[in-house]
Amino acid sequence: MKKIILTGDRPTGKLHIGHYLGSLENRAKLQDEYDQYIIIADVQALTDNFDNPEKVRKNVLEVTMDNLACGIDPDKSTIFIQSMIPEIAELTIFYSNLVTVARLERNPTVKTEISQKKELFGVEGDSLTYGFLGYPVSQTADITAFNADIVPVGEDQLPMIEQAKEIVRKFNSLYGDVITEPKAMIGNVARVKGLDGNNKMGKSLGNAIYLSDNEQTITLKVMSAITDETKIKKYDKANPDKCMVGYYHDIFSEKDKEKVFLECRQGLRGCVDCKKQLASNITKTLAPIREKRKYYEERPELVEQILKEGIKKARKKARQTMKKVKKAMKINYFKNN
Ligand code: TRP
Ligand code: SF4
DSSP, rough: OOEOOOEEEOOOOOBBBHIIIIIIIIHHHHHHTSSSEEEEEEHHHHHHHOOOTHHHHHHHHHHHHHHHHHHHTTTTEEEEEEEGHHHHHHHHHHGGGSSSSHHHHOOOOHHHHHHHOOOOOOOGGGGOOOOTTTHHHHHHHHHHHOSSSEEEEOGHHHHHHHHHHHHHHHHHHOOOOOOOOOOEEOOOSOOOOOSSOOOOOOOGOOOOBBBTTTTTHHHHHHHHHHOOTOOTTTTOOOOOOOOOOHHHHHHHHHHTTHHHHHHHHTTTOOOHHHHHHHHHHHHHEEEEEEEEHHHHHOOHHHHHHHHOOOOOHHHHHHHHHHHHHHHHTTTOTTTTT
């Protein structure tokens, strides 16, 4: 029996190269060896976008296409929409008894997200909702409804897996050994910085290169990247470690990077040419993804079909888990339910 993976994204925007390097590239590789479930987490997206359902709805399709474009094969991976699996919501309610409010408030991922929101939008502490605070509980249900063994995530999601483990242990110790305890798996580049040098490339930060960006857009964005500020004239010496262009060359320019770094240090290359070369390398890397995405963009009915089939498969699996959960919790009142 293949081990089960569960992974996914909130549909709050198109996915970018940070998502690709941090997880999507890995997903395409993992689908042969594992039974992989990919969740389009619309319910989770609504926890902090409840006032913008249009945005979430639109991005369900975008994120599905991003996954398919990165090589997710619907015959190998099961891709589905969270809200279409009511068993996840049911399981969330049962789990919510097994975690304290204090523990949720200490969750580092939740804490960081709350402080980011304060910074970005000036959100007051007392506007924190029950739903948002509880999203780690719901995420535990996402994972365990499918009995997942492994969750490939970015570094920032590690506390989430830790929290999930705690809830699972509590469940199993109270009701019997029913739920599989998940393990985290970190991608090769756990986090990719933004074009502006921000530690995180983010949809809301406006510093991302999207998988759907064309050459022109990529070039424009790379031109705006932060470079070594001490370099003023074309042939000044500079330090590529202090430059976002250098940072991305390291990731995208396997063949040229040694030369790029050396020429930068020796004052033998101008930043404009250096950026053009980077834009071209990123464009080349993303070309097969962009083409595949275009194929699906032109066939929305195919994307819909893939989702419908994924939902059917995912539901079947989640129903099996809920049957066991209800039995363990002694709330299976009648035969055959
Ligand atoms: N929290 C993830 C994100 O930030 C999305 C997600 C929802 C997820 N449920 C999950 C990831 C379960 C891994 C496992 O986008
Ligand atoms: Fe950055 Fe390239 Fe300019 Fe060096 S030459 S500072 S790596 S853009």
